[in-house]
Amino acid sequence: MNETALLIHDAAHRLFTQHVTPEVLRRAEVGEWCQDLWDAIDEAGFLDTLADADTPPDERAANAFVLLKAAARHLVPAPLGETMVVRALLAARKVRAPSGPLSFAVLEGHTHQHGDHAHLKGRAPRVPHARNAQSLLLGTPDGRECVLIATRRGRLSQDANIASEPRDDMAFADTAGTTVPGISGRDLKLAGATLRAIAIAGALERVLMQTVDYARTRVQFGKPIASFQAIQQQLAVLAGHAAAASIAAEAAMAALFDPNRRDLAVAVAKIRAGEAVAAGTAIAHQVHGAIGITREHSLHYATRRLWSWRAEFGAEADWAEELGRSMAREGGAGFWPALTR
Amino acid sequence: MNLAQPLPFTFNLATLPAETNRLRTEVRDFLAREIEAIPFEKRAQSWSGFDPAFSRKLGERGWLGLTWPKQYGGHERTALERYVVVEELLAAGAPVAAHWIADRQSGPLLLKFGTEDQRQRVLPGIARGETFFAIGMSEPDSGSDLASVRTRAVRTNEGWRVTGTKLWSSWAHKSHYMIAVFRTGEGAQRQAGLSQFLVDLSLPGIRIRPITDLTGHEHFNEVVFDDALLPEDALIGTEGDGWSQVTAELAYERSGPERFLSSMMLVRQIVEAAGPEPRERTAIAIGRMAARLHALRNLSISVATQLQRGENPALEASLVKDVGAIFEQEIPDIAHDLFGQEPSAASTEALLRVQHYLTQTAPSFSLRGGTREILRGIIARGLGLR
CATH class of the missing domain: 2.40.110.10 (Butyryl-CoA Dehydrogenase, subunit A, domain 2)
Structure with missing residues (x-):
């Protein structure tokens, strides 16, 4: 970790430890917006971690990874990553970012230029935190521009993921917004998949720590269950998945803004992190026993998010099919060179 | 639970230095000349393929004893350069068994604990690809x-x-x-x-x-x-x-890319058999293999980087070996699942010959160099469970 990343790591954990309390998570669960937490994040200057032009791009990515993994360990119930990505994309194109939380999504529909304005028509399903976001950045998968639009200008239908995080459907009937050139919906999908891979990595680390703690304190047959080899071996497997998910997510973040490397790295991260969810959550719940499947125990704050995040911005099978097709085109002899490029 | 606490193991993303690119190209060019004629089922033996003449050629190229001092026949290059040479040899299915143990662990152990006379006596021969160890x-x-x-x-x-x-x-x-x-x-x-x-x-x-x-x-x-x-x-x-020395020796034995590349020849044959336009199920399987391999390689490079800095990533090495063995062991099952053909040593299809060999060797991958259960015990100790 570079020195700045270390500072960000410590500052982030301090802030999140103070502000993401069990009470904040409970309130988020019933749909309450965490304004105090958001204000603290904003004041700390975290939102421009990816946008800051004074920092070299690779350091920005390293800093963002540290910050977002910390946020995921604490399960920050706000669109921190989404806002960071939108602010970075806007800053790179000299578009002023609106203040407040932001989000983004891939648009099913089309955009067209009309005078100074871009117009949007279509729907954007399951937009992260749309109801809490001031503005949204939307683009079609193959378009060459995105549109920044105030959320209130679209029609919003509330929905949520397994963990009760807002995932709202947005509909637009020829709605005007600001054109942001040079970004496609594909860019947004890659960024979203990277954010979710990092979030999975952070939450899996939380689950590992929590399950180790539980195993060391829970006594059965007269001793902590951590002393049973059956439990030890399972937690070792969980540790392996957490490690693999984390390094894959870190590699995706490092490659996200490099057109030559990003498709491979992001696909790898979303696939590997997604696979880690199935194995990791199963082990965590098995070790916790019945208390882990109650609402009053806090394990579910992480596991229900993990089950949601693996499906968002492309499930493992989607990314694996894309990656597999591109690898198949390399042929048997080209597979290894392509993987190590 | 203190969420700010670091995990007991460290895997930071590390990039291989740009100067290793030339070395990688040299190794690939060399392998294209030297092993293209070897049948795939033989290349599948990889670090179980014994070929003294090939080992001597590697010695002549200066690719054995890469990191050792020159006074013992070494080449004083970095652990990351050695990583690149080793992973290219393994990915290509080069027959590296003859010098493998000597270059990987016996030589480094003697450098660390051996007498001057022992080093002078055997290390130059290892670096030349002529002295082999068990x-x-x-x-x-x-x-x-x-x-x-x-x-x-x-x-x-x-x-x-x-x-x-x-x-x-x-x-x-x-x-x-x-x-x-x-x-x-x-x-x-x-x-x-x-x-x-x-x-x-x-x-x-x-x-x-x-x-x-x-x-x-x-x-x-x-x-x-x-x-x-x-x-x-x-x-x-x-x-x-002996116990602490042998533990140090095992750290060399467990940390390398041979712990997840043992089935590379079969991965290659699966991709080959899939063709450029695979059906959906096959494409997904290839994508998943690529993802797991890519992540494992990054974990392994992270360990190599820690070794290069003189750290002792014994816990990390155990983790990579455990996750790596699961991957390389599943490849024969993936081949079976995708193509469902009967493996045969005499088949005209390379896929089936390689599958014939690796189906029978895969069980060893989680036994050799420390069983799965022992490795997970080491990881559990690292986690504070025992």
Whole structure:
């Protein structure tokens, strides 16, 4: 970790430890917006971690990874990553970012230029935190521009993921917004998949720590269950998945803004992190026993998010099919060179 | 739960330095010339493929003993350069078994604990690709429980008298030396009283019997010491320190990319058989293999970088080996699931010949170099569970 990343790591954990309390998570669960937490994040200057032009791009990515993994360990119930990505994309194109939380999504529909304005028509399903976001950045998968639009200008239908995080459907009937050139919906999908891979990595680390703690304190047959080899071996497997998910997510973040490397790295991260969810959550719940499947125990704050995040911005099978097709085109002899490029 | 706390293991993303790119190209060009003619089912043997002539060629290129001091025939290059050479050899299915153990662990162990005379005597030969080593750890009654070894070395006026049996010593029948751990005393703990020795396998009183494996190949051996006399200076390091020395040796043995690349020839054949336009199910399977391999490689490069900095990533190495073995062991099952054909040694299809070999060797991947259960025990200890 570079020195700045270390500072960000410590500052982030301090802030999140103070502000993401069990009470904040409970309130988020019933749909309450965490304004105090958001204000603290904003004041700390975290939102421009990816946008800051004074920092070299690779350091920005390293800093963002540290910050977002910390946020995921604490399960920050706000669109921190989404806002960071939108602010970075806007800053790179000299578009002023609106203040407040932001989000983004891939648009099913089309955009067209009309005078100074871009117009949007279509729907954007399951937009992260749309109801809490001031503005949204939307683009079609193959378009060459995105549109920044105030959320209130679209029609919003509330929905949520397994963990009760807002995932709202947005509909637009020829709605005007600001054109942001040079970004496609594909860019947004890659960024979203990277954010979710990092979030999975952070939450899996939380689950590992929590399950180790539980195993060391829970006594059965007269001793902590951590002393049973059956439990030890399972937690070792969980540790392996957490490690693999984390390094894959870190590699995706490092490659996200490099057109030559990003498709491979992001696909790898979303696939590997997604696979880690199935194995990791199963082990965590098995070790916790019945208390882990109650609402009053806090394990579910992480596991229900993990089950949601693996499906968002492309499930493992989607990314694996894309990656597999591109690898198949390399042929048997080209597979290894392509993987190590 | 203190969420700010670091995990007990560290894997930071590391990038191989740009200067390794040229080296990688050199190795690939060399391999394109040297091994393209070797059939795929032979290349599938990888670091179980024994070819002294090939090892000598690597020695001539300066790719053995890469990181060692020049005074011992080494080339004083970095651990990351060695990583690049090693992963290219493995990915191509080069027959590296002859020098593998010597270059990977015996040489580094002697550099760390050996006497000046021992180093002068054997290291230059290893670096030339001419001196080969076997491992002498397991015994008939000591598999995962290495501290229970019973082969005894007794100090006499003439040297060390050794009696007992070492088992599963790969390539002992074709090697010049073995680094063996023997019991030289008794201590309060079982780990005490062990010592390591540099054993010249041509000495009288040493009988080597190859054991045939499932594929019909002979690579591992039973090595019987029948009152064999080793010279006084065969002792490596300090008498009684064998346990900590052998633990250091195992760190070299567990950390490399050979712990997830053993099935690369089959991965390659699967991609080849899939064709450029695979059906959906096959594309997904290839994508998943690529993802797991890519992540494993990044974990492994992270470990290599820690080794380069002089750190001791023993826990990290165990984690990579455990996750890596799961991956390389599943490849024959993936091939079976995707194509469902009968593996055959005589098939005209390379896929089926490679599958025939790897289906039968895959069970060894989570046994050799430390069983899955032992590795997970080490990881559990790292997590604070025991």
